[in-house]
Amino acid sequence: MHDYILWIATLAYALHVVEEFVFDWRTWANSVLKLPVSWALFAIVNGVVVVLGIACSQVGWRCPAFALSLPALMLINGAFFHVLPWIVTRGRFSPGLGTAVLIFFPVGAWAYLGARADGVLSLDVFLLSLLFGALLMASPITMLKLSRHRYFKQDCSASSGE
Numbered sequence: 001m002h003d004y005i006l007w008i009a010t011l012a013y014a015l016h017v018v019e020e021f022v023f024d025w026r027t028w029a030n031s032v033l034k035l036p037v038s039w040a041l042f043a044i045v046n047g048v049v050v051v052l053g054i055a056c057s058q059v060g061w062r063c064p065a066f067a068l069s070l071p072a073l074m075l076i077n078g079a080f081f082h083v084l085p086w087i088v089t090r091g092r093f094s095p096g097l098g099t100a101v102l103i104f105f106p107v108g109a110w111a112y113l114g115a116r117a118d119g120v121l122s123l124d125v126f127l128l129s130l131l132f133g134a135l136l137m138a139s140p141i142t143m144l145k146l147s148r149h150r151y152f153k154q155d156c157s158a159s160s161g162e
Helices: 005-022 025-033 039-062 069-088 097-117 123-147
Strands: none
Touching (some): 005 039, 005 069, 025 039, 025 069, 039 069, 039 123, 069 097, 069 123
16 A cells, blocks of 8 residues: 555655745745745644644545645645746745655655555545645635734724624
8 A cells, every 4th residue: 555655745744844944935925925924824834734744644545535635735835836936936946946846746746646556546536635735725825815804803893893
């Protein structure tokens, strides 16, 4: 069984977080992606992703659509949050680009190939894992953007009639 690759994917994600931290992803995200991210949020979100990786690794091929959501997240993160911005900015370094290209893409593809070799990868599993990965990638960004809306501010009354 090739579900051990999910543990390697979890380690790959942790290495990616280190690269992003060392090369100041927060400042890059603020200036290039216009995301007002703090280091605290960065740590919390990436901690959750590592917990996701552990959960996916433990579940393995018993629920392949869930287990493959980590490799899907890695591929989506690498493509849309590192390679695409690098292209759009005409070569401006994106912290995390190195691990995305050198580790995320090969390990993500390897996980899907392993699932295929073990007979657990169907079109439905593939598409569902991509959907899960996309939702997981979008959720902190969506919450961050929503948190700026007046309704979600905790220091003022939105429309409670107070």
